Amino acid sequence: MPTRLPSDRYTGIDYPRMREYRLNRTREAMKQFGIDVLITFEAWDIRYITGAYVPPAVKWPEGCFVVLPINGDPYLCAFSVDSLKEEMPWMKGKIFPQMGITKLLFTPEAWNPYMDKIEEIIKEHGLEDGVIGIDGSSNELIMCKALENRGFKKYIDAKECMFQARKIKNEDEITCIKECCAIAEAAFYEIKKAIKPGVTECEIMGAGMKKLYELGCDEVFEFVVSSGPRTNPIRIDCTDRIIRPGDIVFVDINGASFQGYKCCYYRSFVCGKATEEQKEVFREARDMMYAAMDKIKAGATTRDLCEVWPDSPTYWGYEPDEWDKVSPHAVGHGIGLSLHEFPLFSRPGMGGDAVLEEGMVLALETWCGKKGGDFGIRVEENVVVRKDGYELLTKFPIDELIECPF
Incomplete structure (x- = not known):
């Protein structure tokens, strides 16, 4: 279309x-x-x-x-x-x-x-x-x-x-979500340009918000901008913290809306040049997310996706019974007119064995970082479930950690 x-x-x-x-x-x-x-x-x-x-x-x-x-x-x-x-x-x-x-x-x-x-x-x-x-x-x-x-x-x-x-979208609904993702990508471009030493998280959100409104979002909510030590453990808000050289900045444009339809869309940036450790953690988070995405097709279950994710909180440095502290680290959910729709799934077994059906739109998001470390990485993709796989809706580059030189 x-x-x-x-x-x-x-x-x-x-x-x-x-x-x-x-x-x-x-x-x-x-x-x-x-x-x-x-x-x-x-x-x-x-x-x-x-x-x-x-x-x-x-x-x-x-x-x-x-x-x-x-x-x-x-x-x-x-x-x-x-x-x-x-x-x-x-x-x-x-x-x-x-x-x-x-x-x-x-x-x-x-x-x-x-x-x-x-x-x-x-x-x-x-x-x-x-x-x-x-x-x-x-x-x-x-x-x-x-x-x-x-x-x-x-x-x-x-x-x-x-x-x-x-839970099942027709092609018109899916097109609305595609438009929402396209608008979010324009906002990410503005955000990438805005990230430099001395700007605040609030200013970064403002740069993204301006573009969302300019391109026709009919409803805009505050989205996530977390930087530096606020990326580990995860924060899902925005503050007046000042960005410093070397900081990781992850942004979730979860407040964009086109004709009511939402996207939920994380990307991680670094202020300046990325270190090898930051690049390695980024690859870890991305590979975890794509391992689950590779299981997506009509007839698969949410359990099929979850089984490729870490099977214990110890992966993130927590005790075996501390799932409550890490369940957001690898999670999937439906998306549409509301930000979180059916199905919702993560380890250990939350969401059960929901069967994926053609026309579902899913968001998958993962986080990696050392417990007690000074940064973490968050990434997310939105997809449509198709008969033999998935259609990727989110196109902002994710092959490597996004550097913002200054």
Whole structure:
């Protein structure tokens, strides 16, 4: 697909096809889990089902939600109803206004304005005796009591249902993730130029953030910038630490988003010229990651991947029973509208034996360094599971540790 936007020459990303695919996947998952009515407050599930973007200011208060009857169209509760009805014609006008902050509704009675609408939708579709799946509400217990007060007695948690729905991407979704990776690579180029003695981790993140916004990211989160001694043990934040000559700097652009779709993308740099020890540790981390990637294909299991990773914390210098201290050192996870999706896997056996399916998008990340050492190396790749292997999505150079001369 040569272009991100449709034109008179190219189709580009087919958004109507993508929305239809996602809604059908949701309905299939609802059937699998025995859910007749889905109610979700989760921002990425709202986007998956309806295409609606939930702004950061609305995510925390859980001010938006979707009601999806198994036998009908989705209903969206949101701000700016009149504008959204015009901007989202595929919703067929089924958008109703937000009436309060659901996270602050502390009694069943406080839910009554919303329950009036939810009850109306359920009864309109003849699902009074159906099972209601609830996803992403921090006030789930109170909400369930409010449902009981309306006579709805059957409800289950729908978190797993939606993870299962989202785990297989169509080619339009995959193209969105490719675009996100391409934008991140432009940000890495700016980051590489920015790394020099005297700049701070925050300044490095700022250089990357600027490029993400310039190239059209619709949602940007703070990403990881760790340098010098903050690379061992791993830190996953960003500070005002000043970069010094010889420092390792690893960066995780995990906050980029194109049409809602994320990448999770580590690269390691050195301020100046790399030492032989730094190069050796880099090769160790890269080889560990690629050993697992070589096992990826449709039909393989997450256990197949984990079995090529170190089988004891002693590899990283820890006691045999200290898996809790090293589990992030070799890990894989799905990625899509949310940063971490199904499956999630690492040693020893976390994630079980999930079967890889064609169309899954995975991120694999590894870390190496001596316990108590003055640096560590982190690398990560994003791939699509294909029938006989994988398609690599992340293209920023990783054959060797990236030097930033000054």
